[in-house]
Amino acid sequence: MEETLGTVTSHYARHGELTARILAALAAAGKDTNALELEDLTPLDQFHLRGHQATRELAEEAGLAPGQRLLDIGSGIGGPARMLAQDYGVAVTAVDLTEAFCRTAAELSALVPEAPAPAFVCADATRLPFPAGRFDVVWTQHAAMNIPDKPALYRECLRVCRPGGRFLVYDVVEGPAGDPYYPAPWASTPSGSFLVEAAELRRLVLAAGFRERAFRDLTAAAVAWNRERQTRMADTGTQPALGPHLLMGPEFPQMIANVGRGLEEGRLGLATGLFEKPD
Numbered sequence: 548m549e550e551t552l553g554t555v556t557s558h559y560a561r562h563g564e565l566t567a568r569i570l571a572a573l574a575a576a577g578k579d580t581n582a583l584e585l586e587d588l589t590p591l592d593q594f595h596l597r598g599h600q601a602t603r604e605l606a607e608e609a610g611l612a613p614g615q616r617l618l619d620i621g622s623g624i625g626g627p628a629r630m631l632a633q634d635y636g637v638a639v640t641a642v643d644l645t646e647a648f649c650r651t652a653a654e655l656s657a658l659v660p661e662a663p664a665p666a667f668v669c670a671d672a673t674r675l676p677f678p679a680g681r682f683d684v685v686w687t688q689h690a691a692m693n694i695p696d697k698p699a700l701y702r703e704c705l706r707v708c709r710p711g712g713r714f715l716v717y718d719v720v721e722g723p724a725g726d727p728y729y730p731a732p733w734a735s736t737p738s739g740s741f742l743v744e745a746a747e748l749r750r751l752v753l754a755a756g757f758r759e760r761a762f763r764d765l766t767a768a769a770v771a772w773n774r775e776r777q778t779r780m781a782d783t784g785t786q787p788a789l790g791p792h793l794l795m796g797p798e799f800p801q802m803i804a805n806v807g808r809g810l811e812e813g814r815l816g817l818a819t820g821l822f823e824k825p826d
């Protein structure tokens with residue numbers, strides 16, 4: 548268990564001091580780092596398939612309302628958390644296992660002082676440090692693939708959600724065509740990767756005690772998004788200056804190529820579900 552947590556955090560914390568690197572990249576891209584807006588960070592702080600577009604779609608689907616308390620589990624460097632707080636007026640708590648990501652998340656928020664700042668907490672999603680029923684919405688994008696004990700994960704999601712509250716999942720899943728390729732953005736080797744098929748993800752969430760409102764296969768949308776990105780990179784001959792490679796280092800192009808190949812070959816899929824906790 549502790550070994551798995553260590554494998555996951557050393558995968559994500561692989562690339563040293565993040566905030567300084569991000570600031571240097573922003574400055575090189577012509578941004579005034581003393582007057583940043585959240586939109587300046589968007590190309591690099593939404594670490595999941597389909598980027599900020601996916602976060603916005605999910606927020607609309609979840610029916611977020613101002614003043615709701617939202618918990619983002621596996622929040623990375625905080626892009627979705629910041630966006631949800633600013634654009635939907637929700638009070639966001641963001642929890643992540645990787646200390647370096649939590650630190651950078653808070654440092655990036657401090658660089659945009661006029662935007663509402665989420666509370667960033669470093670903790671394991673299977674042992675959440677929050678009381679029962681604390682949140683109106685529990686939200687997670689692309690974190691479950693690092694978590695082997697999914698019953699514990701979804702049990703904790705249910706516990707901290709208030710009765711009648713919502714649970715939103717957006718995750719990479721296993722496809723029918725065989726093992727994924729590594730390194731992947733979420734794991735350098737299979738030892739840090741715990742994918743399940745979409746049907747199993749849905750079963751696990753329901754088994755925890757949630758009720759389903761919607762469940763969708765988004766694999767086709769992920770394939771289209773990935774092809775578009777590849778075309779753009781082929782046209783310019785390079786990856787964009789601002790992107791998640793700033794977090795993951797020189798192996799990132801290989802990681803992302805492996806995801807593209809996995810999606811094309813049916814080894815990977817993308818699924819989303821909106822659930823609620825019964826009253």
Ligand SMILES: C[S@@+](CC[C@H](N)C(=O)[O-])C[C@H]1O[C@@H](n2cnc3c(N)ncnc32)[C@H](O)[C@@H]1O
Nearest residue numbers: 593594595621622623643644645671672690693
């Ligand atoms: C691919 S990133 C996604 C980050 C963010 N959700 C986003 O979409 O930008 C996965 C994140 O999950 C976090 N994570 C993995 N296992 C976790 C656990 N057991 N508890 C909390 N966070 C975890 C990692 O540290 C990493 O920041």
